Amino acid sequence: MKKLFLVLLLSIATTVFAQNQMNIVQGSFDFLRDQTEVNVQVKYENAVFQVENFTEEQYLEKRKEDILANRKRGEEGWQKWNEAWNRFKDSEYLDYLLKGINSKSKKVVFKKDAQTKYTVIVDAKWIYAGWHGGLIGQEAKLTSDITFVETENPSKVIMKLQGDKILGKPQNKDFVMEYGRIAGAYEATGKELGKAIKKSIK
Secondary structure, eight states: OHHHHHHHHHHHHHHHHHHOEEEEEEOOGGGGTTOSEEEEEEEOTTOEETTTTBOHHHHHHHHHHHHHHOTTTHHHHHHHHHHHHHHIIIIIHHHHHHHHHHHHOOSSEEEESOOOSEEEEEEEEEEEOOEEETTEEEOOEEEEEEEEEETTEEEEEEEEEEEEEEEOOTTSTTTTSHHHHHHHHHHHHHHHHHHHHHHHOO
16 A cells, blocks of 8 residues: 555656756856846737637636536626636736746846846746645646847847746645636746756856
């Protein structure tokens, strides 16, 4: 029994490790050695959702149907959920991303709306929202293209990375809701990027 538990634990750990991949596609972090701050943006226009690769419109329509079918929640429940979804897209995901990056990257501080030489753009490509079922739940996952550009000339690409199926953490207060779990995946993506930067520019 103990051996079976150990095999299961190692399998889970291996899966999690395999998912949290920050891959360099082009360039290196050398350009950050003389920088103290970097501007940050997030984009969602190209994202698809869940294993079915729903568009955001399709995903939201499905969630609307599910919520309206629940008589305890109904139309009011849908309005509250939709407002929270948009709030997280407008500000919370970026805030969680910044929290993750800055918890690991100490020499370079990442900020929103900053007047800096470089900007990093985190462009979501695939989002798995996870699930929550009372005492247990599944964290969200995020795949994103991460591009460093010159702020004044965004067509000038300095470096490209990809965060591949980065697994979120169940530590925030909104984990029971989809947007809270997705926020956790943004924070985890930030941590992976911050760790990569810290390792490269010691």
